[in-house]
Amino acid sequence: MPTHHDTSSRWGKTVWLGLSIAALAAAATQAAAERNRPNLVLIYTDDQDLDEIGCYDGRVPTPHMDGLARDEMKFTRYYVCSAVCSPSRYNALSGRCASRSLKQQGRKYPPGGPVNIGWEAGIVGEPHTVAGVLQAGGDATGMVGKWHQGTLQRTTGFAADADPEDPKIKRQLARNYEIMVRSVKSCGFDYAGAVYQNNVDGGREGRPFWIPRKLGYHNMEWVTACALEFIEKNRAGPFFLYMSPTLVHGPSAVKSLQADPRTTPLGYVDVPNVQPSRQSVLDRARGAGAEQGRRILEKAAASLWLDDGVGAVLEKLDDLGLAEDTLVLLASDNGNVAKFTCYDGGGRLPMVARWKDMIPAGAVCDQLVSNLDFAPTLFEIAGIKPPAEMLLDGQSIVKALHGDPSYRRDSLFLEITTERAVVTDDNFKYIAVRYLPEAQEQVDRGEKFNHWCQPLENATHTYGADERYPGYFDQDQLYDLNRDPAERENLAGEPAQQARLAEMKNLLRRYSATLPHTFGEFKVKSSQSSGRTDP
Numbered sequence: 187m188p189t190h191h192d193t194s195s196r197w198g199k200t201v202w203l204g205l206s207i208a209a210l211a212a213a214a215t216q217a218a219a220e221r222n223r224p225n226l227v228l229i230y231t232d233d234q235d236l237d238e239i240g241c242y243d244g245r246v247p248t249p250h251m252d253g254l255a256r257d258e259m260k261f262t263r264y265y266v267c268s269a270v271c272s273p274s275r276y277n278a279l280s281g282r283c284a285s286r287s288l289k290q291q292g293r294k295y296p297p298g299g300p301v302n303i304g305w306e307a308g309i310v311g312e313p314h315t316v317a318g319v320l321q322a323g324g325d326a327t328g329m330v331g332k333w334h335q336g337t338l339q340r341t342t343g344f345a346a347d348a349d350p351e352d353p354k355i356k357r358q359l360a361r362n363y364e365i366m367v368r369s370v371k372s373c374g375f376d377y378a379g380a381v382y383q384n385n386v387d388g389g390r391e392g393r394p395f396w397i398p399r400k401l402g403y404h405n406m407e408w409v410t411a412c413a414l415e416f417i418e419k420n421r422a423g424p425f426f427l428y429m430s431p432t433l434v435h436g437p438s439a440v441k442s443l444q445a446d447p448r449t450t451p452l453g454y455v456d457v458p459n460v461q462p463s464r465q466s467v468l469d470r471a472r473g474a475g476a477e478q479g480r481r482i483l484e485k486a487a488a489s490l491w492l493d494d495g496v497g498a499v500l501e502k503l504d505d506l507g508l509a510e511d512t513l514v515l516l517a518s519d520n521g522n523v524a525k526f527t528c529y530d531g532g533g534r535l536p537m538v539a540r541w542k543d544m545i546p547a548g549a550v551c552d553q554l555v556s557n558l559d560f561a562p563t564l565f566e567i568a569g570i571k572p573p574a575e576m577l578l579d580g581q582s583i584v585k586a587l588h589g590d591p592s593y594r595r596d597s598l599f600l601e602i603t604t605e606r607a608v609v610t611d612d613n614f615k616y617i618a619v620r621y622l623p624e625a626q627e628q629v630d631r632g633e634k635f636n637h638w639c640q641p642l643e644n645a646t647h648t649y650g651a652d653e654r655y656p657g658y659f660d661q662d663q664l665y666d667l668n669r670d671p672a673e674r675e676n677l678a679g680e681p682a683q684q685a686r687l688a689e690m691k692n693l694l695r696r697y698s699a700t701l702p703h704t705f706g707e708f709k710v711k712s713s714q715s716s717g718r719t720d721p
């Protein structure tokens with residue numbers, strides 16, 4: 187295993203321009219002390235896989251996001267703790283594991299028993315949030331885009347064919363939007379704009395949905411315009427902007443680009459021209475996808491449209507002279523290849539960062555990083571100490587951002603559905619599947635269930651993982667990601683790996699001991715822990 191200071195293997199092929207890494211880190215720290223308190227921007231993309239960003243060898247053009255990696259820092263081992271929309275956003279906005287979301291998750295699965303982690307996690311009603319702490323510390327705080335974190339009260343559902351031009355529907359849309367704005371602001375945000383309650387794909391037959399079908403399209407320009415408005419209003423700083431685009435999640439980006447550009451969850455809204463035209467996105471996407479087929483056309487359209495929005499935000503920061511005093515983190519919330527699992531296709535994702543003159547140019551970090559780390563990192567950079575009672579499950583990556591080779595993470599914890607996993611510094615992963623008792627009884631009789639405890643013939647949420655990963659139905663899985671990055675060879679039954687397996691199980695046991703719920707043999711006591719997930 188490389189040592190902590192093995193910069194050739196740990197930090198990529200960065201050229202340090204004649205200065206030592208330690209000298210650069212010291213200079214960055216000194217520069218930070220001499221600067222004003224920085225602004226913070228977290229851009230949290232939706233369902234963005236590694237192949238949907240060019241700097242990760244993706245097959246789509248993303249010049250602005252690539253520029254973040256080329257000019258600043260790219261992370262190669264960034265994981266989300268819970269690989270699906272709501273719990274991943276809970277991770278990012280609270281700094282806590284999704285199983286701690288007692289206002290949402292805990293209502294369905296009380297602490298002291300097992301938990302099946304789905305979409306229930308949310309920060310509305312939680313005592314401490316990242317935005318709330320930064321707001322109390324003096325930051326102006328803003329949120330734009332997809333929320334998916336609960337509401338203060340129930341919103342109105344709509345029939346699929348509801349007409350957004352109908353006066354009654356207009357009033358209901360306006361009421362829903364007002365509820366959403368209040369819900370976002372209740373979590374510590376001063377500003378809320380372009381708010382999407384849930385996923386965009388609108389209007390479903392047979393049951394009410396949060397928006398009519400006619401409004402079920404992306405509007406990246408609306409999200410970008412509200413982000414720019416927040417930055418302009420708070421240019422004096424310091425500020426924290428959480429920008430949560432609805433892309434590259436479905437529905438079709440091509441169809442959305444061809445839809446009415448006034449389409450929003452608020453109804454039809456005139457949106458200013460804040461990024462390149464939709465036609466130019468389509469033209470560029472067709473050029474990128476001409477030789478690669480329809481699927482790449484869709485990926486290219488979504489990625490380019492998103493990239494244009496990111497570029498507009500970066501340009502705004504540059505134009506206002508704020509780039510040197512603003513940390514920009516861009517990361518994905520979950521992968522689309524193996525969403526709802528602990529496999530790398532769902533949890534190992536793109537993450538890039540820009541902080542001019544503070545991050546070594548062109549740096550690559552090959553160390554483990556988690557979305558649970560956003561909260562402690564932002565707090566440290568802002569110089570804010572969170573409340574003593576605010577539990578955080580991550581650790582600061584400020585040293586990593588400064589290129590300090592002493593930054594190291596021994597392991598990470600992952601949780602979703604009835605899967606739990608640990609990933610270690612030397613690139614091994616252990617996945618444990620421990621079904622809820624009623625499902626386990628049927629599994630023991632030979633029936634197959636997905637990990638969300640649905641009979642496989644009725645399962646809607648495997649996302650193809652049962653076909654992609656041969657070990658999907660194994661309740662103990664061990665992978666050597668160094669030689670098997672596709673996680674196709676389960677080593678848990680190999681005699682030569684039994685010591686490693688026992689070590690990984692013990693690590694998972696230590697993580698599980700800190701969490702509120704039981705998990706198989708790894709935590710059987712019916713007591714709620716208040717400790718952080720630090721083994």
